[in-house]
Amino acid sequence: MALKLSVTPGIHKMASFPGHQPRSHRVSMASTIHLGAEKVKRPFAPPREVTSQVTHPLPPEKREIFTSLNGWAEENILPLLKPVEKCWQPSDFLPDPASEGFEEEVSDLRKRAKELPDDYFVVLVGDMITEEALPTYQTMLNTLDGVRDVTGASLTPWAIWTRAWTAEENRHGDLLNKYLYLSGRVDMRQIEKTIQYLIGSGMDPRTDNNPYLGFIYTSFQERATFISHGNTARLAKENGDLKLAQVCGIIAADEKRHETAYTKIAEKLFEIDPDGTVLALADMMRKKISMPAHLMYDGTDDNLFENFSSVAQRLGVYTAKDYADILEFLVARWEVEKLTGLSGEGRKAQDYVCNLPPRIRRLDERAQARAKQVSPMPFSWVYGREVMT
Numbered sequence: 001m002a003l004k005l006s007v008t009p010g011i012h013k014m015a016s017f018p019g020h021q022p023r024s025h026r027v028s029m030a031s032t033i034h035l036g037a038e039k040v041k042r043p044f045a046p047p048r049e050v051t052s053q054v055t056h057p058l059p060p061e062k063r064e065i066f067t068s069l070n071g072w073a074e075e076n077i078l079p080l081l082k083p084v085e086k087c088w089q090p091s092d093f094l095p096d097p098a099s100e101g102f103e104e105e106v107s108d109l110r111k112r113a114k115e116l117p118d119d120y121f122v123v124l125v126g127d128m129i130t131e132e133a134l135p136t137y138q139t140m141l142n143t144l145d146g147v148r149d150v151t152g153a154s155l156t157p158w159a160i161w162t163r164a165w166t167a168e169e170n171r172h173g174d175l176l177n178k179y180l181y182l183s184g185r186v187d188m189r190q191i192e193k194t195i196q197y198l199i200g201s202g203m204d205p206r207t208d209n210n211p212y213l214g215f216i217y218t219s220f221q222e223r224a225t226f227i228s229h230g231n232t233a234r235l236a237k238e239n240g241d242l243k244l245a246q247v248c249g250i251i252a253a254d255e256k257r258h259e260t261a262y263t264k265i266a267e268k269l270f271e272i273d274p275d276g277t278v279l280a281l282a283d284m285m286r287k288k289i290s291m292p293a294h295l296m297y298d299g300t301d302d303n304l305f306e307n308f309s310s311v312a313q314r315l316g317v318y319t320a321k322d323y324a325d326i327l328e329f330l331v332a333r334w335e336v337e338k339l340t341g342l343s344g345e346g347r348k349a350q351d352y353v354c355n356l357p358p359r360i361r362r363l364d365e366r367a368q369a370r371a372k373q374v375s376p377m378p379f380s381w382v383y384g385r386e387v388m389t
Contacts, residue, residue, distance in 0.1 A: 046201040047297040047304075054208045058145045065273060066146035066158065066211055072268065073157040080261045081164045090175035093247050095182065106182055112241040113183035118382045120239065121185050123317045124232055124248075125381045126308040128180060130225075130293040131173035131251075132195045136203050137292060138166045141218075144211040165258060172251045179247060190380040194298040201295040206287045212280035215265045220289045222259035223326050224318060226252050231317040267334055274339045275346040281336070282349035285327065285356060298380045307377050310389035314374060320364040328357040 095105035141162045142148040149159035180186050207213040233248035269277040296305040312318045331337065337354050339346075376386035 044200045046204075046295040047197075047302050050204045050295075053204070053206065056145060056209045058210050058212075062212075062273075062276065063146035065269075069268065070157055073161065073265075076264060076268075077161055077261050078157055078164075080257055080264075081161070081168065082257075084167075087168065087171070088250060090171055090178060093175060093243070093250070094178055109179070109182050109243070110184050112244065113185050116185070116236070116239050116241060116244075118185075118379075118385055119311050119315060119387045120232075120235055121180075121183075121382055122308060122311045122379050122387050123228075123315055124176065125180060125186055125191055126293065126296075126312065127225075127228060127232060128173060128176035129191065129194050129198060129296065130291075131169065131176060133198045133203075133292060134166060134169055134173060135199055137169070138162060140203060140205060140207070141214065143209050144207065144214040145209050147211050147214075161261070165261075168254060168258070172254065175247060175251070179244065186381050187383050190298055194296060194304070194381070197297045197299065198293060198295060201297065203290075203292050203295060205290055205292075207284075210280070212269060212277060213284050215262055215269065216277075216281050216284045217289060219259065219262040219266050219330060220284075220326055221292065222255050222262055223329065224289075224291070224322065226255035226259055227322050227326070228312070228318045229255060231315075235315065235317070263330065263333055266330075270334050270336075270339070275342050278336060278339060278342065278346050278349045278353070281330075281334075282352050285353055289323070300380060307379070307389050310374075310377075311387055314388065320367075321361065324357045324360040324364070327353070327360070331357070 095102050095109065099105070147156075147158035147162075149156075149162055151159075154160075180191070181188055205214075205217050207217050229248050229252035233245045233252060236242075236248055237245035266277065269280075291305075291309075293308075294305050296308065298304050301307065309318075313320065331354055336350060339350055342350060374388045377389045378384045378386050
């Protein structure tokens with residue numbers, strides 16, 4: 001799910017994560033080239049410039065921590081995956097094309113969909129597009145030092161988790177995509193273009209090949225998607241579509257299980273390397289958690305992600321308050337306030353993250369008070385109809 005937090009609550013200059021190399025090779029991508037005074041979009045480039053990235057800052061001794069955790073991950077993380085034969089599949093929740101009642105089931109689905117407003121479909125489509133960019137997320141996990149799948153079929157528990165997690169997540173986009181296709185309420189070609197643009201653009205989570213940062217990011221992100229899908233389920237139920245509510249709810253349940261896995265990994269890192277992990281948490285929060293679809297583009301709207309996020313905020317699907325609540329939940333889950341034996345930099349990081357949630361809420365309240373009135377915005381996903389943002 002997506003929300004770009006517009007406030008910048010951090011004013012402390014935090015120390016770099018241990019092993020950070022200020023002179024490390026930096027790479028960046030830009031979405032435009034300049035020909036005279038004219039800007040020309042590059043094909044297959046992100047819709048906006050991507051932040052410069054530090055690559056491979058993690059020292060060897062930190063990478064070895066993850067090798068030493070192979071046995072722990074096999075015993076504690078892999079069991080959170082479900083056997084394929086026990087997993088739900090998209091066809092379990094969709095009309096059966098082989099049944100005699102297929103056309104009637106599709107007709108019923110379309111009748112229910114007619115009762116849902118356009119703004120609901122904007123957030124549902126945005127969620128689906130985010131899920132469909134799954135190849136990017138597997139790629140991101142495989143940038144992380146010490147846990148990447150080095151062969152494409154590695155038998156380390158980290159590689160097995162990444163592939164099986166990807167396989168479980170793949171069902172989410174499949175299910176929502178097919179539902180939306182059958183609903184007749186959305187412009188599938190525009191949606192398909194948006195998916196292709198997004199996968200081609202990639203993502204910039206600013207995790208710097210660092211598994212400490214990566215697992216903090218995924219802990220936050222899985223909880224965000226759990227909240228988002230849970231809220232789309234709630235809204236579907238309020239609008240009388242109980243079957244769609246079931247669809248969104250079953251996806252939310254998967255996200256919750258995946259959140260459990262990633263938070264357990266980070267919890268283990270806090271146990272064995274509290275100083276390094278709290279510095280990583282502070283680093284990630286200073287950067288702000290960029291949502292996976294932040295480079296979303298449909299071929300026309302350069303601010304598509306921001307507009308989608310505004311609709312999600314207005315409907316209460318995913319909000320700035322949720323962002324603060326997630327951080328507060330993780331700080332409590334990892335018992336960050338109780339960490340002891342930290343370095344001076346570690347104590348500063350601890351203080352920063354523990355005091356950050358209420359500061360985010362205060363700044364968001366001020367921003368909301370100054371915000372302009374909602375305004376209509378056309379979305380190509382709903383045939384260019386205007387939706388309040």
